[in-house]
Amino acid sequence: MEEVLRAENISKSFPGVLAVDNVSLSLGHGEILALVGENGAGKSTLTQILGGAQRPDSGRIILEGKTVSFNSPADAIRAGISMVFQELSLVGSLSVAENIFANRQPVGRLNNVQWKALYQEAQDFLSRFDLDLDPRILVKRLSMGQQQILEILKAISTHPKVLILDEPTSSLTENEIAYLFQNIRKLQEQGMSFIYITHKLSEIFQIASRVIVMRDGKYIASRNVSEVSENDLVSMMVGRQITNLYGAAVEKPLGAERLRVESLSRKGVFQDINFQLRAGEILGFAGLVGAGRTEVARAIFGIDRKDSGKIYLNGNEIQISKPEDAIKRRIAYLTEDRKGWGLFLGMTVRENLIAPSLKRFASRMDFLNQKLVNEYAEKQIEIYSIQTASILKKVLHLSGGNQQKCLVAMWMGIQPEVVIFDEPTRGVDVGARAEIYKTLREFANAGVGIILISSDLPELIGMCDRILVMHQGRIKGEVQRKDFSEELILSYAAGLEETQHA
Ligand SMILES: Nc1ncnc2c1ncn2[C@@H]1O[C@H](COP(=O)(O)OP(=O)(O)OP(=O)(O)O)[C@@H](O)[C@H]1O
Ligand SMILES: [Mg+2]
Incomplete structure (x- = not known):
């Protein structure tokens, strides 16, 4: 296969960590090369160097036989390398069309944007990819999934090699x-x-022809996909075997009612949501993106208003009109959107870890007790194996998976009675996923009521006691553990079957 891109001896360090350690790789014309490794292995850093978003400390990039060097992603795009970053970078307050053609809008004589042409061009582009999306709609109105697709299409629109x-x-x-x-x-x-x-290893077998494994910044191996198994990859990634990812469900009687939601509705978003969550229960929410699962969680937590409905905690009706009300009641919500409602990216790991539980650390004068804070932060880092050079590192500079672990650790600090996990293992490697599942089980076993919203069916089936399936804003089915099957859940999610739902 003719080579299109080669990286030679790339290294890059950040304070306290050698993120990429003398890595070389070669990419063939028309090749799909997968890159895997644990959280913090250096995947994003290496590819950001190739995509012009980071400068290497040393090493060479050769594109179609010529040595290139990039000062910005724009440089790389001009040369023919486009990158879709791990964290979305679209501008929510702009339209789909403006986002696709950011800085490349058709302009008229007076340098004014030709809106009609812009929308038309965007429409043509979207339909070439069979995407039924109004180019005028604001990006913040799109689901996370739609935003991600759009981000990818935007990169494709630059016609990269x-x-x-x-x-x-x-x-x-x-x-x-x-x-x-x-x-x-x-x-x-x-x-x-x-x-x-990707961290979803099964995808590699569907889409890639070759896979490279990185560990601790180093190149570990390159294999043809046809010649490896998922287990081989996992052991190369983590240097150990992982068995029984989801842990064992302990047969336990469920406790008293923790949370009850009655006739919760928000016009045009979700209707007549009824369910009960008991102490120690892990209740799954399945459904396609856009089914309304996140919206229900946001309404319960007080981020979005609800039009009607009641919420009971431990048998008493409670009023939640803003997140602070929920936090005070020890209801935690771990958002699917790390960047938005989740972490304070510009602040340190320590500040994030204590954020929702500040009160515990305030001494009499309302000053934070620094010693306690530091001890607490160090302990959380250890418990949740958050990989960071120190508690003073900015969360922004953690690898994506370690940001997710940080989010989990931060919310566990309020000692919650009810926790809503929204896609908690997105972007988290197998090793760390096992840790998060363990935490989830520990909390359930300690009597916390847990809601698990996930698009990963094996995860729901592996973890939950019961699964509610949403479709177009309604609960379409309820499946008990003994009846769990991907087929049944998917058919409810597609709106195909109805059950009597109590
Ligand atoms: N801008 C930065 N400043 C400081 N440290 C950084 C920065 N970017 C990355 N790092 C560190 O470099 C290491 C590699 O991170 P990187 O994001 O490349 O990992 P990754 O393999 O993409 O992980 P994940 O699967 O979690 O996304 C990590 O220890 C991370 O904390
Ligand atoms: Mg990454």
Whole structure:
């Protein structure tokens, strides 16, 4: 295969960590190369160097036989390398069309944007990818999945020779993933080359021809996909075997009612949501993106208003009109959107860890007790194996998976009675996922009521006692553990079956 891109002896360090340690790789014309490794292995840093978003300390990049050097992603795009970053970078307050063509809008004589032309061009572009999306709509109105697809299309619109995708499917549904893969294959046939980073190892076998494993910043191995198993990859990634990812469900009688939601509705978003959550129970919420699962969680937690309905905690009706009300009642919500409602990215790991539980650390004068705070932060880092050079590192500079672990650790600090986990293992490697599942079980066993919203069916089936399936804003089915099957859940999620729902 003709080579399109080569990286030679790339190294990059940040304070306290050698993120990429003398890595070389080669990418063929029309090749789909997967890149895997644990959280913090250096995948994003390496590819950001190739995509012009980071400068290497040393090493060379060779594109179609010529040595290149980039000062910015714009440089790389001009040369033919486009990258879709792990964290979304669209501008929510702008339209779909403006986001696709940011800085490349058709302008008229007076340098004014030609809106009609812009929308038309965007419409044409979207329909080329069979995407039924209004180019005028504001990006913040789109689901996370739609935003992610849009982000990818935006990168494709620059006609790159090499497209780097950093965990592109982390918030896509099965259908959206199938859609993405179809388009990747189409573009591959036209000669586009891909570097594809993922933690969902099964995807590698569907889309990639070769896979490179990184560990601790180092290149570990390159294998043809046809010659490795998922287990081989896992042991190369973590250097140990992981068995029984979801842990064992302990047979336990469920406790008293923790949370009850009655006739919760929000016009046009979700209708007549009724359910009960008991102490020690892990209750799953399945459904396609857009089914309204996150919206229900946000309403319970007080981020969005509700039009009607009642919420009971431990048998007493409670009023929640803002997140502070929920936190005071020890209801925690771990958002699917780390960047938005989750972490304070610009602040340190320590500040984030204590954020929702500040009160515990205030001494009489309301000053934070520094010694306690530091001890607490160090302890949380250890418990949740958050990989960071120190508690003073900015969360922004943690790897994506370690940011997620930080979010879990931060909310556990309020000693919650009810926890809503919204896609908690998105972008989290297998080792760390096992840790998060363990935490979830520990909390359930201690009597916390847990709601688990997830698009990962094996995860729901592996973890939950009971699963509610939403479709178009309504609960369409309820499945008990003994009846769990992907087929049944998917058929409810697609709106195909109805059950009597109590
Ligand atoms: N801008 C930065 N400043 C300081 N440290 C950084 C920065 N970017 C990355 N790091 C560190 O470099 C290491 C590699 O991080 P990187 O994001 O490349 O990992 P990753 O393999 O992409 O992990 P994940 O699967 O969690 O996304 C980590 O220890 C991370 O904390
Ligand atoms: Mg990363």
